[in-house]
Amino acid sequence: MPLTDHPPVPQPRATYGAVLGSRHVARLLGGILIGRLPNGMVPVGLVLWITGVGGSLAFAGMLSALYGLASGLSQPVKGRLMDRLGQTRVSGPAVILNSSSLLALPVIGASGHPAVVTAVVGVAGLCTPPNEAGLRALWQTVLADPGQRRIALSLDTGTQGLLYIVGPLLVTALSAARSPGLALVTTAVLGLLGTLVVLTASPSRLWRPATAPDGEPHGRLLSPGLLMLYLALAGTGCAIGAMNVWSVAMATSHRIELLSGAIPAAFSTGSFLGGLLYGRRVWPGSSAAQLLVGAACFLTAWLPLLTLPGPRATIAAVAVPGLFLTVVISCAFLTVDSLAPPTRTTEAYAWLILSVGVGQATGTALAGALAAHPLAGAALPAVGAAVSLAVLTAARRRLTPAGAPRRRGRHRRPRARAAHD
Structure with a gap:
């Protein structure tokens, strides 16, 4: 064998065990799941808090909608700030203000x-920390292998739907066992703790976005x-x-x-299983x-619901679009x-999150x-999926960049003596 030949460099294994065993991954995923629990807890908690003292359901619903709207619309702004200032200087103050506002509500009282x-x-919603966009900006610095990053992203995305099952169940149980005020306090504490777990990890503390060369625009x-x-x-x-x-x-x-x-739970369970299957290979x-391909399958999976199946068949059928x-x-x-x-990846992720949220609000209003009209309600998810597929098909040539490989965000590594968290 010629002396110039070298054995191939072994690539890291792209398996769930290897990814979860990688440094920082389990901490980041666990922290972000806890930190995002308020997304599913606050809307339900506000309704229970207001109606628990005989308040108007319309006012409670307006507060829930305000929280979600303020949180969604402010995400791109916080994403842009994160791309300029780093994660700690944006998410840290945001989560403190968010949790403080939620803690203030029981003090003010539902009859205030x-x-x-x-x-x-409104302040609590505006100050919701951009956890989802921030975590996705970290994966390129935590996991160098694209296959491992795909698995981490699948785990992150697949478990998100479960938050909207666990969160409402947790806040409802706390409200029934103790009080809606305690449920809001617990929500604030969970959001603060989960976000701090992520922000105090070295990948987040040391993350910096890619910088444009001097004289070039962002x-x-x-x-x-x-x-x-x-x-x-x-x-x-x-x-x-x-x-x-439609499930209601x-x-x-x-x-x-x-x-x-049960219907949203089946959909979320399908989404979780779909993430596991997608990340396996x-x-x-x-x-x-x-x-x-995923958008086409997502649309096709909604079509059986147009036959208006019975309750059990519906629960089984709705898990299929969740898979995709x-x-x-x-x-x-x-x-x-x-x-x-x-230089603007976090902001770009935040715009995507906002797009999905705006679509959800539109679908909710239309439904x-x-x-x-039962048939129209059953058809509306398929209509939304059809719009998605049609736009993606029209844009398919614009979705693949033709330029040179893009630079990644920088992870400033600590010195050896400070390498441990």
């Missing part, structure tokens, strides 16, 4: 002045490809929001109250090509990473207006 309560809830974010991707993911969100309202309509028409929770094609949701979301984030300027 509506304007004061509304203002505090790059244009909203390119045609990204704009069409965001529009497509709004259609995906529309399907999710419509499904949540199903529970009402069949007089089975548990259906309103390397799939052919680019992330954009996989996104198109994680594929769509994961591939969308990977596509964003390839299209966004290297509410069509609640009296």
Whole structure:
């Protein structure tokens, strides 16, 4: 053998065990799951808190909607700040203000002045820490292997749906056993602890976004490809929001109250399982090509619901589109990473999260207006998925960059003597 030949460098194993055993991964995933629990707890907790003292359900619903709207609309701003200032200097103050506002609500009292309560809830929503976008910006510095990053992203995305099962159940149990005020306090504490677990880990403390060369602009974010991707993911969100309202309509028409929770739970379980399956192997094609296939399967999986199946069949059937949701979301984030300027990746992730949230709100509103029409309600998730697929198909040539490989964010490694957390 010639002396110039060298044995191939072994690549890290892209398995769940290898990923979870990698330094920082388990801590980051665990912290982010705890830190995002308030996303599922606050809306339900506000309703229980207001109605628990005889307050108006309409006012309680308005507060829940305000919290979600303020949280979603402020994400791109916080993402941009994070790309300029780092994670600790943005998420740290944000989570302190968010938790402090939630802790202030039981002190003010559910019967306090509506304007004061509304203002505090609005501040809490605006200061929701950008945990989801921040974590996804970290994976490139924590895991060097693309296969391992795909698995981490699948775990992160797949478990997100479970938060909207565990969160409402936890806040409902605390409210029933003790009080809605205690449930809000617990929500604030969980959000603070989970976010601090992530922010105090060295990948977050030392993360810095990629810097543009001197004299160059930070790059244009909203390119045609990204704009069409965001529009497509709004259609995906529309399907999710419509499904949540349709499940309530199903529970009402069949007089089975548990259906309103069982159908979203089946969908979320399917999403979790889909994430596990997607992360187990390397799939052919680019992330954009996989996104198109996933969107087509997501649409096809909604079509059996147009037959208006019975309760048990519906629970089983709705898990199938859930299987492909994680594929769509994961591939969308990977596509964003390839299209966004290297100096604005966190902001680009935040815009994607906002797009899905806006789509969910739209789907919820449309499904509410069509609640009296069973077939229309069952068809609306498929309509949202069809819009998503149509936009992605039209944009397919814009979703694959043709330029040179992009730079990654920098992870400033500590000196050897300070290498341990």
